[in-house]
Amino acid sequence: MGARRKLGLLTVAIALLAGDASAARIGELTETGVWDQMVRFFSLRDPALRAVLLGSGLLGISCGLLGSFIVVRKMSLMGDALSHAVLPGVALGFLWNLTKDPLAIFVGATLAGLLGTLTVHAITHTTRLKEDTALGLVLASFFAVGICLVKMIERLPTGAKSGIDKFLFGQAAALNSQDLQLMTVVTLLAVVLISVFYKELLVCSFDPGFARAAGLPTRMLHHGLMLLLAFAVVIALQAVGVVLVSAMLITPAAAAYLLTDRMHRMLFLAATFGVAAGILGAFMSFLGNNLPTGPFMVLAASMVFAGAFLFGPRHGTLARWWRQRSRSRRVERENTLKALFHVLEGRGFVGEGITLQELASRRHETLEESRERLHALCRNGLATFDEPGEAIYLTPEGWQRARAIVRNHRLWELYLTNQVNFAADHVHDEAEEIEHVLGEEVVRQLERGLDYATRDPHGKVIPSTADIMHDDGGGPRPPKDLVGYGKTT
Amino acid sequence: MNELIPAFSFRQVFIEPWSETGGDYLWVVLMGFFVTAACGMTGVYLILRRMALVGDAISHSVLPGLAVAFLAGSLIAGGDASTGHLAETGIAGGHYDFRNPTLMFIGALVAGVLTTLLIELIHKKSRVKQDAAIGITFSSLFAIGVILVSLFAGKVDLDADCVLYGEIGFVAFQPFATIAGHELTPWPVLRMGVVFLLTAGLIGVFYKELLVSSFDAGLASSLGINPTWVHYSLMCWLSVVVVSAFEAVGAILVIAMLILPGATAALLTHRLPVVFILVLIHSAISSLAGLHLALWLECPTAGAMVVVGAMQFCLAWMFSPEQGLLTRGRRSRVEGDLVDRHKAEAAAG
Numbered sequence: 001m002g003a004r005r006k007l008g009l010l011t012v013a014i015a016l017l018a019g020d021a022s023a024a025r026i027g028e029l030t031e032t033g034v035w036d037q038m039v040r041f042f043s044l045r046d047p048a049l050r051a052v053l054l055g056s057g058l059l060g061i062s063c064g065l066l067g068s069f070i071v072v073r074k075m076s077l078m079g080d081a082l083s084h085a086v087l088p089g090v091a092l093g094f095l096w097n098l099t100k101d102p103l104a105i106f107v108g109a110t111l112a113g114l115l116g117t118l119t120v121h122a123i124t125h126t127t128r129l130k131e132d133t134a135l136g137l138v139l140a141s142f143f144a145v146g147i148c149l150v151k152m153i154e155r156l157p158t159g160a161k162s163g164i165d166k167f168l169f170g171q172a173a174a175l176n177s178q179d180l181q182l183m184t185v186v187t188l189l190a191v192v193l194i195s196v197f198y199k200e201l202l203v204c205s206f207d208p209g210f211a212r213a214a215g216l217p218t219r220m221l222h223h224g225l226m227l228l229l230a231f232a233v234v235i236a237l238q239a240v241g242v243v244l245v246s247a248m249l250i251t252p253a254a255a256a257y258l259l260t261d262r263m264h265r266m267l268f269l270a271a272t273f274g275v276a277a278g279i280l281g282a283f284m285s286f287l288g289n290n291l292p293t294g295p296f297m298v299l300a301a302s303m304v305f306a307g308a309f310l311f312g313p314r315h316g317t318l319a320r321w322w323r324q325r326s327r328s329r330r331v332e333r334e335n336t337l338k339a340l341f342h343v344l345e346g347r348g349f350v351g352e353g354i355t356l357q358e359l360a361s362r363r364h365e366t367l368e369e370s371r372e373r374l375h376a377l378c379r380n381g382l383a384t385f386d387e388p389g390e391a392i393y394l395t396p397e398g399w400q401r402a403r404a405i406v407r408n409h410r411l412w413e414l415y416l417t418n419q420v421n422f423a424a425d426h427v428h429d430e431a432e433e434i435e436h437v438l439g440e441e442v443v444r445q446l447e448r449g450l451d452y453a454t455r456d457p458h459g460k461v462i463p464s465t466a467d468i469m470h471d472d473g474g475g476p477r478p479p480k481d482l483v484g485y486g487k488t489t
Numbered sequence: 490m491n492e493l494i495p496a497f498s499f500r501q502v503f504i505e506p507w508s509e510t511g512g513d514y515l516w517v518v519l520m521g522f523f524v525t526a527a528c529g530m531t532g533v534y535l536i537l538r539r540m541a542l543v544g545d546a547i548s549h550s551v552l553p554g555l556a557v558a559f560l561a562g563s564l565i566a567g568g569d570a571s572t573g574h575l576a577e578t579g580i581a582g583g584h585y586d587f588r589n590p591t592l593m594f595i596g597a598l599v600a601g602v603l604t605t606l607l608i609e610l611i612h613k614k615s616r617v618k619q620d621a622a623i624g625i626t627f628s629s630l631f632a633i634g635v636i637l638v639s640l641f642a643g644k645v646d647l648d649a650d651c652v653l654y655g656e657i658g659f660v661a662f663q664p665f666a667t668i669a670g671h672e673l674t675p676w677p678v679l680r681m682g683v684v685f686l687l688t689a690g691l692i693g694v695f696y697k698e699l700l701v702s703s704f705d706a707g708l709a710s711s712l713g714i715n716p717t718w719v720h721y722s723l724m725c726w727l728s729v730v731v732v733s734a735f736e737a738v739g740a741i742l743v744i745a746m747l748i749l750p751g752a753t754a755a756l757l758t759h760r761l762p763v764v765f766i767l768v769l770i771h772s773a774i775s776s777l778a779g780l781h782l783a784l785w786l787e788c789p790t791a792g793a794m795v796v797v798g799a800m801q802f803c804l805a806w807m808f809s810p811e812q813g814l815l816t817r818g819r820r821s822r823v824e825g826d827l828v829d830r831h832k833a834e835a836a837a838g
Contacts, residue, residue, distance in 0.1 A: 076621040077542055084741070095493065126814055127806065132541040133752050137802065139545070140745030144795030147654050147742075148788035152493055155787060168653060169635060243653075243741065244635075247628030254621045291639050292649075295632035302629035309615055317614050 034287065041283050048173065049286070052239075055175040056282040056297070058183040059236040059248065060274030062190045066232040067253035068270045069225055072263070073205050076254075077135050078117060080246035082226075083233045084139040085116025087146025087242045090167050091153055098158045102178045106234055113230040116142050146242070170241030170294030172282045183235045190228050194267070201225065202263055239278070241294035251301035252277055255308040258315045277301035331436045333380060336373040337402035338409070338435075339363050340383070340394060345460075353391025403463040408435040410456035411446045417457040418450060424457040495787060502785045513661035514780060516678050520660045521776025521794050523681040524734045527688045528743060529750030529768040531730050533761075534723060536751045537703040542620070546608065546627035547601045547724065548731045548743040552634030552652060554600025555735060558592040560641055565589070590680070593732060601728025604630060605721070631740070655738035658783070658790040677736060684733045691726065692765070699723075700761065738791040749798040750775075756805040756812055771801055 041049055070079050089112025093105030116138050123134035150164055166174045194201065203211045204221045211218050229249070236245050252273035256266045281297025288296075310318050339362045343354050346362075360370040374392060377383040382398030385391075394402060412431040416422040422430075438446075447453075456462055506514045535544045604626055611622040638652065650656075665672040666679045673679070692699065702709040702719040709716055734743050754767035779794030786793065807815045 071618075071621050074618050074620055076618070076624045077545075080545075080624055123806070127756055127812060129536070129752055129755060130539050130541075132539050133536050133748055136541040136545050136744050136748045137752055137799075140742060140748065141795060141799035141802070143741050144745055144792045144799065148786065148792040148796060151654075151788045151792070152786060156493060169649060244628055244632060246624060247632070250621050250624040251628065254617050254625055257617060257621075258615055288640070292635065295635040295639075298628050298632035299636065302625065302632070305625055309611065315616055320614075 037287060038283070041286055051175045051177065051180055052172045052282050052286070053279060055172055055180055055183055055239055056278030056293075057275045058180070058187045059232075059239055060252070060276070060278035061271045062183075062187045062232040062274075063236055063245075063248040064252045064256070064270035064272070064274030065190055065194055065267055066225070066229045067249035067251075067274070068256060068263070068267050069201065069205055070229065071250060071253040071257055072266075076246075076250045077132070078120070079229060079233070079249040081120060081135040081139040082113045082117055082230060083242060083246040083249070084146075085142035086110075086113040086230070086234060086237065087143055087167075088112050088149055089115075089146075090237065090242070091146055091149035091164070094153055094164050095149075098153075098156070100163055102176075102182050105237075106182060109234040109237065110227075110230045112142065112146075113233060114226065117226050117230075143242075166241075167237055168241050168243060169292035170237070170239050170244070170297075172239040172285065172293040175238055179235075179238055186231045186235045190232060193224075193228065197221070197224075198264070205263075239282070239293050240297055241292065244294040244298045247298040247301060248274065248277070251298070251305050255301075255305040258305075258308040258312045273301065273304045277304060329376065332373065333376055333382065334401065334405045334436055336363075336377055337382060337394075337398060338405050340392065340398075341402040341406050353386065353393055355390050356392065359392065405435055407463045408438045408443060410460060410462040411443065411450065412438065413458070414450055414453055414456050414462070415446055427457065495785065497785055502781055506780075506784055516661040516675055517657060517790060518776050518780050519674075520657055520678045520681055520737055521779060521790070522772050523678065523685040524657070524737050525746050525750060525772035525775050525794065525798070526769055527681065527685040527730050528734055528746035529772055530688050530692060530765060531723075531727055532747035533751040533754070533764055533768060534699055534703055535727070535747060536755060538723075541748050542623055543605070543608070543724070544727060544731075544747045545744045546623045547604050547727055548740055548747070549627040550604040550630035550634075551597045551600050551728060551731050551735060552740055553630050553637060554596035554598075554634075555593060555732065556596075556634050556637035556641075558589070558596030560637070561596075562589040562592050594729060597728050597732030597735075598725060600630065601724060601731070602721070605724045651736065651739060653739050654742055654789040655734075655736060655791045657737040657794075660737065681733055681737065684730060688726070688730060738794075742791050742795050745795040745798060749795070749802055753798075753802045753805045756802075756809045771798065774801060 040046060041053070067079065070076055086109040089108035089110065090105055091108075092112070093108030094100070096104035096108070119138050120131070120134045123129055123137070124131050129137075150168075153164055163171075163174055200211075200216055200221055203214065204216060204218050208218055211221075232249065233245050236248055240248050253266070253270040255273050256269035259269055260266050277297050277300040280300040281295075282293055284296040284300070285291050285293040308316065310316055313319055336359075339359060340354055343358045343362050356367055356370055356374065359374065360367050363370060363373075374383065374385055377398065378385055382395055382401060384393050384395060386393065409431045412434050413424075413427040416427040416430060417424050454462055532541075532544065535541050607626045608619070608622045611617055611625065612619045617625070635649070635652070638648065660675055660677055663675040663677055666674055666676050674682070698709070698714050698719060701712060702714055702716050706716045709719070731743055731747075734746060738746060750768040750771040751764065753771050754764040757767055758764060775794045775798040779797040780790060782788075782797060783790040783793035805813070807813050810816060
């Protein structure tokens with residue numbers, strides 16, 4: 001689905017490219033307000049800006065797609081090594097005819113990037129050095145060679161104004177129509193190849209052993225992916241720069257990884273985030289009067305990641321914190337209910353209200369703490385508090401929950417002593433933990449397994465499930481008309 | 490091509506730098522040695538602990554710390570660094586007024602520790618794996634650094650070139666430290682020398698702790714060495730080394746200085762003390778040969794030093810007595826011949 005939508009987007013991109021996207025640099029700023037600049041940037045009236053916008057979008061798509069694969073394959077830093085390793089290739093591409101010929105640079109950079117990944121592979125397989133060392137080594141050594149070459153080229157009479165320095169930190173304004181055509185072709189290639197080989201790539205990435213057993217050419221697929229990765233890095237170079245291009249691979253994909261468990265959705269999200277980061281970065285750099293684009297794109301991508309990290313619905317930190325908090329609150333409420341039950345049980349279920357004092361002494365805490373607990377119960381409709389009478393009354397729901405939790409506790413104690421042969425005085429702490437997580441299904445199994453026993457190891461009555469569910473007044477509970485538990489006051 | 494690679498003249502490359510410039514190049518070589526040796530010795534432990542890429546991350550993310558420190562320094566000094574540039578010598582950072590060493594080290598330490606913490610936060614609190622966490626953290630911090638440098642170009646005494654490959658070639662033009670009126674060494678060389686000696690000293694003092702915690706964390710904690718403490722101390726020291734090396738070799742080439750010497754030594758020996766000796770030799774060769782390579786090709790000195798270091802690694806990779814690609818190939822051939830002869834003899838006898 002996602003792939004088809006992206007194809008549609010690309011068609012639009014190509015249609016726009018057919019118009020004249022001139023290689024002019026972004027002119028002087030005539031607009032003063034941010035709003036006017038925004039209109040100018042996004043209205044596609046200015047051909048140079050159109051090129052910037054399209055280029056940023058295209059690189060976002062290809063980097064997001066390929067980045068997703070390296071993130072799930074735990075090869076993120078291979079992307080980093082590869083992106084630094086392309087620099088000597090860029091320089092050699094320049095040397096080909098001493099101008100910024102996109103095709104020569106593309107070929108040179110791709111070859112250098114592949115050579116870098118192969119070197120990493122060779123070092124890890126022929127020496128005792130580990131992969132991280134090999135990656136760092138290749139990254140920095142290739143970069144050093146590249147930086148020497150770049151400076152030597154800049155020394156040449158024609159090299160100084162060739163714009164090679166723009167490849168280090170990126171300048172989207174330097175994109176011309178040739179660059180854009182190349183980017184379109186490469187992005188299209190990536191989209192098509194990934195949609196065609198989607199199933200194979202998926203299997204290969206998540207279960208290489210199975211892929212091999214199924215007879216898939218895993219090595220071929222790996223190298224194919226590396227080639228595509230090199231392509232994605234190389235087309236992004238001009239706008240993002242050698243130094244930071246790896247972030248455009250990793251960050252949008254990692255943000256997408258936090259939001260979904262399905263690969264196809266992750267690909268779609270990563271591409272979307274990539275486009276958003278690219279365009280936002282280009283816009284910020286445009287506002288800043290043509291500052292380098294790369295750092296702004298990376299910063300925009302990092303903000304997207306931070307958003308996913310904090311606010312992601314399932315894996316986000318806030319969502320997790322909220323889940324944890326609500327769980328611990330529930331446990332606390334259930335413990336209070338249990339304490340109230342124990343108070344009632346202690347006096348043989350005689351009398352209706354429970355005083356705050358009784359609850360506090362049962363829980364061994366101060367009156368203020370007990371009052372807090374009670375308020376939590378009242379807020380959740382589990383109990384009511386009769387302020388003048390100083391009496392706590394359980395609501396029907398509260399009464400049911402209290403009995404359920406006591407039942408869970410005592411059943412588990414009985415199970416541990418009878419079936420697992422725990423000593424009767426060692427089972428309480430275990431039961432304190434598990435009583436909050438036992439599901440109805442498990443409880444039924446336990447009851448059946450324990451022959452519907454009515455007494456726990458300490459001789460106390462176990463409230464039965466049937467009693468709790470139907471509330472028919474039978475079982476261990478005294479008749480309803482005798483005491484008023486569960487009445488709404 | 491002829492324009493690109495200048496004609497090689499032995500006199501120009503090897504004799505004249507030493508005979509005619511009054512020892513300026515001595516400082517460059519010395520600085521190169523100090524940087525490579527201090528980084529290399531620290532890097533040995535990064536390689537052992539499989540943390541080479543954490544070194545990569547810290548070397549990138551020191552940049553925003555430095556940028557903020559310079560910004561604060563220029564605010565304290567109340568001036569504009571752009572007017573203080575030594576335009577005639579082309580030195581990017583000629584003015585030492587704004588380079589407050591204390592602020593620099595504080596900024597770098599904060600940035601270094603922040604990086605380690607952020608990586609752990611992302612890694613532990615979400616399902617993003619450690620490698621991606623490293624990549625995200627350092628690229629974001631580096632991007633912030635670059636933006637700060639370009640936004641406050643006048644106030645931050647750093648430029649893009651310095652970030653990429655440092656300014657080791659200009660080290661002799663920096664102010665000299667003087668004792669009793671005698672010019673001693675340029676300040677950066679003195680500082681780096683102190684860092685080098687401190688690195689060697691710390692490794693000497695904590696040799697056992699580092700060794701045990703790097704090879705066997707379980708044994709270390711049973712001996713009463715806290716691995717977390719060792720980890721964070723190492724990270725802090727790494728930040729100190731990286732920030733001292735920063736103005737000489739920039740953010741990215743530092744990684745090579747950290748990893749190349751140790752990796753080369755690891756190919757040649759299995760014994761840790763020998764590794765350190767080899768690191769020192771590697772550093773000396775890199776800095777001296779790198780300088781001459783840079784003089785010949787007229788390219789950045791730090792880059793050339795790394796290129797020489799990489800060449801040394803390649804040589805060790807090919808010709809290491811025990812693990813070399815070529816030597817190992819020959820040895821297995823010899824062994825194969827021996828086996829064949831034995832078989833032939835057994836068949837005959």
